Amino acid sequence: MGVDNRPGQKHSSIENLVIIGSGPAGYTAAIYSSRANLNPLLVTGFDKGGIPGGQLMTTTFVENFPGFPNGIKGPELMDRMKAQAIRWGTKLIEDDADAIDLKERPFLIKINGEIIKTNSLIIATGARANRLNLPKEEKFWSHGISACAICDGSTPQFRNERLAVVGGGDSACEEAVYLTKYSSEIHLLVRSNTLRASAPMATRVKANPKITIHWETELIGIYGNDWLEELQIRSKDSNQIENLSVKGLFYAIGHTPNTEIIAGQLDTDSHGYLLTNSGRPETSIEGVYAAGDVCDSEWKQGITASSSGCKAALAAERWLNANNLIILNEQLSEIPKEVSTQTDTKISSEANYNSKAVWQKGSYALRKLYHESSKPLLVIYTSNNCGPCYVLKPQIKRVLKELNGEAQGVEIDIETDQDIAKQANITGTPSVQLFQQKKLKAQWKGVKQRNEFKQAIEKLL
Numbered sequence: 181m182g183v184d185n186r187p188g189q190k191h192s193s194i195e196n197l198v199i200i201g202s203g204p205a206g207y208t209a210a211i212y213s214s215r216a217n218l219n220p221l222l223v224t225g226f227d228k229g230g231i232p233g234g235q236l237m238t239t240t241f242v243e244n245f246p247g248f249p250n251g252i253k254g255p256e257l258m259d260r261m262k263a264q265a266i267r268w269g270t271k272l273i274e275d276d277a278d279a280i281d282l283k284e285r286p287f288l289i290k291i292n293g294e295i296i297k298t299n300s301l302i303i304a305t306g307a308r309a310n311r312l313n314l315p316k317e318e319k320f321w322s323h324g325i326s327a328c329a330i331c332d333g334s335t336p337q338f339r340n341e342r343l344a345v346v347g348g349g350d351s352a353c354e355e356a357v358y359l360t361k362y363s364s365e366i367h368l369l370v371r372s373n374t375l376r377a378s379a380p381m382a383t384r385v386k387a388n389p390k391i392t393i394h395w396e397t398e399l400i401g402i403y404g405n406d407w408l409e410e411l412q413i414r415s416k417d418s419n420q421i422e423n424l425s426v427k428g429l430f431y432a433i434g435h436t437p438n439t440e441i442i443a444g445q446l447d448t449d450s451h452g453y454l455l456t457n458s459g460r461p462e463t464s465i466e467g468v469y470a471a472g473d474v475c476d477s478e479w480k481q482g483i484t485a486s487s488s489g490c491k492a493a494l495a496a497e498r499w500l501n502a503n504n505l506i507i508l509n510e511q512l513s514e515i516p517k518e519v520s521t522q523t524d525t526k527i528s529s530e531a532n533y534n535s536k537a538v539w540q541k542g543s544y545a546l547r548k549l550y551h552e553s554s555k556p557l558l559v560i561y562t563s564n565n566c567g568p569c570y571v572l573k574p575q576i577k578r579v580l581k582e583l584n585g586e587a588q589g590v591e592i593d594i595e596t597d598q599d600i601a602k603q604a605n606i607t608g609t610p611s612v613q614l615f616q617q618k619k620l621k622a623q624w625k626g627v628k629q630r631n632e633f634k635q636a637i638e639k640l641l
């Protein structure tokens with residue numbers, strides 16, 4: 181468990197406020213409560229219930245968050261919220277909470293074997309993408325099936341191939357439109373006779389000649405050898421079964437709230453969403469608040485999540501005050517220094533390549549290091565709008581920094597360097613490969629804990 185503490189912060193054995201979750205709700209609660217000097221601790225989550233940063237990490241452009249007239253990429257918006265929370269003094273634990281006990285006061289949170297005590301708690305754990313649980317779904321997961329077109333759509337195996345998306349909401353429509361960048365034949369499988377998506381999104385899909393909508397259609401079977409090749413679909417109207425050859429299938433069939441960690445301890449509705457009084461953040465236990473999609477089965481927008489995170493932070497502060505439970509952080513005497521968010525690395529060329537640099541980008545650096553360096557070489561394959569890549573890149577950079585230059589890293593954008601991605605058999609982003617002296621030593625798919633990479637490199641040193 182790594183706790184990143186802002187220098188000069190005071191600590192107590194009991195936290196004022198712990199926030200669980202790092203989507204817009206969690207970070208907004210963190211911004212408000214850290215500015216109120218509560219010195220909050222935010223547990224970002226890691227791989228339970230989605231990725232750190234939440235669902236906006238797998239969205240391309242957010243066009244409706246006020247303040248960004250030209251839209252902003254989902255991962256970039258989350259990066260900015262995170263930086264703002266840290267700037268004002270939020271402490272972060274970049275891990276999953278394993279258990280929460282609300283029977284005792286202070287409340288107890290178990291993370292990686294450690295127990296954290298807190299007087300108040302905000303649950304902002306969001307919701308996660310649903311699956312169909314069809315036979316062979318597991319076999320073809322990452323071998324044709326994905327729940328994130330934005331992350332995986334640009335992989336070579338999907339290019340210029342026939343693809344399918346299941347669902348009829350905003351996510352399904354957004355994914356279908358996004359995939360038309362890579363393929364001219366997208367099949368949208370909708371189980372009813374209407375799109376649940378917002379009107380502008382639905383209109384965009386219906387007007388797109390590359391998208392065929394199959395109304396009242398159920399997906400009933402998935403077939404292939406090593407890679408997905410065929411879907412079996414049934415028309416609910418005629419009961420007719422049809423085979424559809426596709427190389428990619430993208431799920432966009434809604435979400436389930438992430439409440440397992442407090443199962444049976446707080447009131448929920450019949451679908452598992454945390455219950456609060458209308459428009460308020462208080463849950464069924466005093467001092468415990470809910471914010472964002474975990475308690476919102478209806479609106480589920482970034483801005484509504486942020487707004488409920490703000491309310492939860494203000495309510496927690498009032499409640500702590502009323503109960504004389506606040507341990508105040510030292511008054512911030514000056515405005516904290518401005519912070520920066522992730523910036524793109526320049527692509528290396530003959531002119532700016534540096535054989536000693538710990539982190540570079542592009543095929544030139546990869547070729548040079550692969551052939552000429554004796555150090556372990558981590559190659560991270562990313563794509564432009566991939567949210568999980570945003571999560572993983574700083575973790576890998578941190579590992580390389582901790583290893584003091586004994587290993588090197590190269591980022592490969594699979595859209596810019598398609599041939600390299602194909603050769604490396606990359607089936608989704610982020611993917612990471614570890615080489616030493618031209619030999620592949622290990623590989624990973626998706627977001628993994630920092631330590632996994634570090635231990636694999638240390639074995640080679």
Ligand code: NDP
Pocket residue numbers: 242243244312346347348349350351352354370371372375376378432433434435478479480481
């Ligand atoms: P939704 O719950 O809105 O839609 C889920 C879709 O999946 C529905 O069409 C539903 O069908 C279908 N579905 C559910 N279960 C199955 C199943 N077992 N088999 C086949 N189809 C199924 O989820 P979304 O993820 O699309 O959106 C969640 C929220 O996020 C919404 O509020 C949405 O507006 C928002 N969003 C906004 C975006 C934006 O503004 N850019 C982008 C993406 C999401 P049915 O209608 O028959 O129930």
